[in-house]
Amino acid sequence: MVRVEAPSLRHALANTSASRFFWDRTASACYTDLRHGTSLGGRLAELSGRSVVLATESQLTTALALMELDGWARRIVILPPDVDTADLGAVLAAAEIDAAVFDGKTQQSPALNLPVRVACVPNVVPANVSPPVNCHTEWLLMTSGTTGVPKLVLHDVAGLTAAVRARSVADGAAVWGTFYDIRRYGGLQMYLRAVLGGASLVLSSAGEPVADHLDRLAQHGVTHLSGTPSHWRRALMNPAIRKIAPRYVRLSGEIADQAILDRLRATFPQAAIGHAYASTEAGVAFDVNDGLAGFPASYIGPIRDGVEMKVFSDGSLRIRSPRAARRYIGTGQALADADGFVDTGDIIEQRGDRYYFAGRKGGIINIGGLKVHPEEIEAVINQHPQVGMSRVWSKQNPITGAIAVADVVLKSDPDGACAQQTMIKDDILKLCRETLPRHKVPASISFVPALGIGAAGKLARRER
């Protein structure tokens, strides 16, 4: 597989003479000042050729440090915000880490007592900047770990930015925003899009109320906004959504069903709306921009932008791509099969001239031998005009072993009126019965005030 060499991120600064910013909840930094400045106290040279763990607590310092480190460090391990410090020592040893970049809020851990420790501040201080040594920095990300122990995945900048380079034209007037955390693959893609496009970026903040986040996005005039379908469903339930008017709306990380695409279209009639398929291991595989769920069947087979996709015998999508990660670190497990295809674990089904995502390989509910993906039922429930979001899960059953039941968040509280709730429940069940085979109709529906969204922006599926 041919890999294109990519210049370091700092080179992107040469594309614009304007001032561009990273904004988080409490601070902002003019990142284009890094042309003649530093957020690492001018100690970049000490990190030259080293394997660095980026243990910053804030996304603002992460964003600045990444820009400085790329091209200087041999490796950067980007720690996600919810990393389990118990596993940290083993993870860092496997990645041969010998330096740490931290910020004022980093939780101290013995694993971070490394030979070189450099503090990152959330602003840029004037400094003489030497030209980067341009070593081809390896970027290590952690998988979201929705199943099992998280793994370190090794990327290079060429692979990470291939999808950005294939599509986007530098658009300095753009203001990017994302509901993701930039320390995970989905968010990192948005970070790279903003930086390589010479645009500013509004960062998310853990624990920030949705309304406050939307207010900030509005205040900075966000033009390009991305998140998972769950992020979007939650945002659309908030009245503050009316304050923003992005011209590009992007979804990825979960199945974008027709209901969420239609609701976004109705809310942002002027915006281009696209959903993308990507994973930490396989990289960005494709974008769909026709406003329809699923993707054209013609995507399977031929090589498009270097990306090749096939359906494996178990129905799962497999991807061979120059945008894929190169390997796992610290595990003998192979990232791809013998032919270089990454198993995404996502099951796809063809209907007519389109493929649709059915759900995860491991997420199937077995109802007396009949199988169903929870996502398939959620897509139907989400079509109901009063439903904000839903989650279907498997409930143990003495007759069929398991049965599907649903938790539903309504767009607005039906005044707690019992009769009205029963009516809506019956209406949702009727919709399911009209659309789905009998075994896929949820046995019961519970209204819940909210559904958990995990650190990677995906609907929490592990426990009720």
Next chain:
Amino acid sequence: MSVKLTILNQIERVAREHGKILAPLKEDLVLADCGLDSLGFAVLVARLEDTLGIDPFTAAEDAYFPVTLGEFVKVYEHGAR
């Protein structure tokens, strides 16, 4: 509403939703002949857990499942106490 009445109502409701025709719901009606299939019973047990707060079968140590409607109601009446 009594446990028995709740069960009878739910059986009728599930049958209606699944397009099944029920036999007259008498005490000695053999469940296998009542008109609901296994998926119907699975849904019934899940619904009864919602309304009565118990699933006496999944909670039970043994794999006993009642034969007649009367026994089925008794299991719930026993569990609800």
